[in-house]
Amino acid sequence: MIFNCKLKKVVDDTYDIEIGHGLQDKLISDLKNGLTGKKKFAVVTDSIVEPLYGRDIFNRITDAGFKTDLFVIPEGEKSKTRQMKEFVEDSMLEKGYRRDCAVIAVGGGVVTDLAGFVAGTFGRGVPFVNYATTLLAAADASVGGKTAVDTPLATNLIGIFNQPDKVYIDIDTWKTLPRVQISSGLAETVKHGCLGDRALFEYLEANVEKVLENDVDACEFISEHNCAVKYNVVMKDERESGLREILNLGHTVGRAIETVSDYRLYHGEAVSIGMVAQARLGEKYGYISEADRLRVETLLSRAGLPVTIPEYIDKAALVKKLYTDKKVRDGKLRFVFQKGIGDVMQFGENNFAKEITENEIAGIIAGM
Numbered sequence: 001m002i003f004n005c006k007l008k009k010v011v012d013d014t015y016d017i018e019i020g021h022g023l024q025d026k027l028i029s030d031l032k033n034g035l036t037g038k039k040k041f042a043v044v045t046d047s048i049v050e051p052l053y054g055r056d057i058f059n060r061i062t063d064a065g066f067k068t069d070l071f072v073i074p075e076g077e078k079s080k081t082r083q084m085k086e087f088v089e090d091s092m093l094e095k096g097y098r099r100d101c102a103v104i105a106v107g108g109g110v111v112t113d114l115a116g117f118v119a120g121t122f123g124r125g126v127p128f129v130n131y132a133t134t135l136l137a138a139a140d141a142s143v144g145g146k147t148a149v150d151t152p153l154a155t156n157l158i159g160i161f162n163q164p165d166k167v168y169i170d171i172d173t174w175k176t177l178p179r180v181q182i183s184s185g186l187a188e189t190v191k192h193g194c195l196g197d198r199a200l201f202e203y204l205e206a207n208v209e210k211v212l213e214n215d216v217d218a219c220e221f222i223s224e225h226n227c228a229v230k231y232n233v234v235m236k237d238e239r240e241s242g243l244r245e246i247l248n249l250g251h252t253v254g255r256a257i258e259t260v261s262d263y264r265l266y267h268g269e270a271v272s273i274g275m276v277a278q279a280r281l282g283e284k285y286g287y288i289s290e291a292d293r294l295r296v297e298t299l300l301s302r303a304g305l306p307v308t309i310p311e312y313i314d315k316a317a318l319v320k321k322l323y324t325d326k327k328v329r330d331g332k333l334r335f336v337f338q339k340g341i342g343d344v345m346q347f348g349e350n351n352f353a354k355e356i357t358e359n360e361i362a363g364i365i366a367g368m
């Protein structure tokens with residue numbers, strides 16, 4: 001006998017991304033107005049963001065009359081682990097959290113990736129919102145619903161697609177970011193310019209120092225353009241069946257070098273080196289001119305980012321690590337390439353990544 005379980009789903013994961021300055025009051029009024037449909041909130045933050053913004057948001061939620069607790073993880077990429085997810089989950093269980101709650105992630109990409117994953121599996125799924133406090137989270141991590149943890153063997157391979165109920169991008173919080181973190185976020189911003197927004201790239205060529213100096217107009221401009229590039233891709237291919245792979249530009253070498261450096265390099269610093277690697281290989285294939293490739297390298301440098309591989313990196317280990325990339329198919333490396341400035345190469349219907357040989361990329365890495 002066969003039972004045919006009809007489970008066709010129509011899902012509406014529409015949500016707002018609000019960009020502004022000091023959005024804490026807005027968050028509280030949204031929660032009061034039933035944004036998540038819950039009245040109990042697990043605020044997840046890290047040890048750096050907690051005294052700056054996490055505790056304040058926790059206090060405001062308490063003052064609004066809701067039940068809430070603060071869950072603080074150690075800052076840094078090394079916290080994006082299964083063990084830390086377990087720590088947050090167990091702490092929530094101990095405090096009596098069940099399905100009657102929502103998760104509020106307050107922080108950068110590590111916090112939003114981890115908390116979004118916790119929310120997606122806690123009680124088989126509870127709502128969550130992201131309150132992004134870094135340029136990196138604003139440019140990339142907090143938008144698009146990718147949540148994950150890293151493992152010793154690969155980054156971001158254990159996770160789920162889980163869209164938040166809302167994303168708050170509070171530009172005022174960037175004032176407390178060290179410059180290296182602004183630079184790190186700028187790597188994802190340059191990436192967006194390279195792959196889909198020539199105007200953003202040219203704006204950065206004219207104004208990148210203004211972003212480093214926290215100029216309000218410049219920060220607003222890049223926030224809006226980052227979001228537009230990202231959500232336009234995500235809306236077309238949420239589950240990365242093709243187009244969304246373009247957001248991986250620079251990440252094949254980038255993710256590998258980040259791991260091989262044992263996270264001495266910030267995510268954006270590693271992506272910057274990866275951007276240079278794809279542009280240099282792309283130049284060999286004729287996908288980008290030498291002049292445009294140099295523009296990319298110059299802009300990344302001006303953003304305070306590395307464009308060469310630090311000498312402490314073992315290049316043979318780096319090449320091996322490339323195989324942990326999620327775009328690998330049948331054991332073959334696949335790379336996304338920019339097409340000039342503001343576009344990407346397409347290699348067939350719904351295929352935006354080209355198979356390349358290990359020798360080709362090893363040659364580029366050797367020369368960096």
Ligand code: GLY
Binds near residue numbers: 141
């Ligand atoms: N960070 C790449 C993506 O969201 O697809």
